[in-house]
Amino acid sequence: MSDTKTEAPTAVTGRWPVIAWGLWDWGSAAFNAVITTFVFSVYITSDSFGSGASAKLGWALATAGVLIALFAPITGRRADSSGRRTFWLTVNTALVIVASVGLFFVKPSPDYLWLGLVLLAAGNIFFEFASVQYNAMLNDISTPDNVGRISGFGWGLGYLGGIVLLLIVFYGFIDPEVGLFGVTDKNGLDVRVTMLLCALWTLVFSLPVILTMRDDKAARQPRGQSVSVIESYRQLFGTIRDLWNTDRNTAYFLMASAVFRDGLAGVFTFGGVLAAGTFGFTPSEVIIFAVAANVVAGIATIASGTFDDWLGPKPVIVGSLTCMLVAGSTIFFLHDRGATIFWTFGLLLCVFVGPAQSASRTFLARLIPEGKEGEIFGLYATTGRAVSFMAPAAWSGFIVLGAAVTGVADKDSAEHWGILGIMLVLGLGLALLTLVRSGENPRSALGS
Structure with missing residues (x-):
């Protein structure tokens, strides 16, 4: 026990690092x-970029998901072994900022569609790589007694940051005819300048952790001892094989949660696209909906902790996914009844996203044998990245299917079919979850 404490980083304890x-x-x-x-x-999915932009967005994000699946599993392992976690957080965050700046040059014309999609996909890839390093830092600033509160603090700041920035964007650039600095919507300038603000926002609020969580030079591995990419994959597959042989219940949960978490991500990724394309929301109305969605998601996530402790995490996940399937299906079947349907059932979808995500994390915490927390939570992140192409592919695939079934030449007219793709991913995750056992004291059962 004392050896473990000696090896653990101690220079980042206190309130400020958190x-x-x-x-x-x-x-x-x-x-x-x-x-x-x-x-x-x-x-990027507006009429200015031509027909079929929504489906192309799905394919671009699906491609990004495949690349994330191929390379994200080893980024955390290699950063840990090299002792350069903050360095790689910095590099990947910087690349996200560069991609955000690049989006400023995407003008509202079909000629710029693929530039926008490629930059958006690249930004998603580097954002996920940065998130791997960021999540891995949690154990460096927390203890078993406060890890949940600290994790929730970061998650809550994410919701709050989204609300604040969306309000700034809405009242500063999108809503006024002439916004800050004389910006108007001519040639998409309001959205393009927003991309520059996003880049600046990311830069400013990334600096504190980069400057505080310094890499320990003494922990760095000599260059000659670094693990190759092939060896990193070999070690990863070894971990998965050992988990499958010794703790299949946790393996089942990792698979199920990876699928339904991708469906949860798909709800937010394509929610704005559906609101604008199918229900006719203006850019201003999309942002108002976004603020409302973040508010209800944040409140519901905090409130769901009581039900998690009372009923256990599995009923919270099952109940959340079931309600989301009902709400999503209602949006599909009643889409022709106007924006009220999306406001009602779209917000209902958002109510259950946060609780399902939060309960998923606590479910796994109860399954992990003592001493395996870091390894299994690392695999939890890996499996989520590995299937992150499913929701975008299902979204685009069902739009194509819907166009074929209804016989419309313009795929944008079948955009509402994409919601069925997202629901399929959520339903598959829910079905896989039925394979997972939940007991009163799963830790003691797995610890032997």
């Missing part, structure tokens, strides 16, 4: 909420 760490989550809302979900994704 705040600095959480501010990265606040800053990440710029790319995660504003760019990917509610502003740029809506902009």
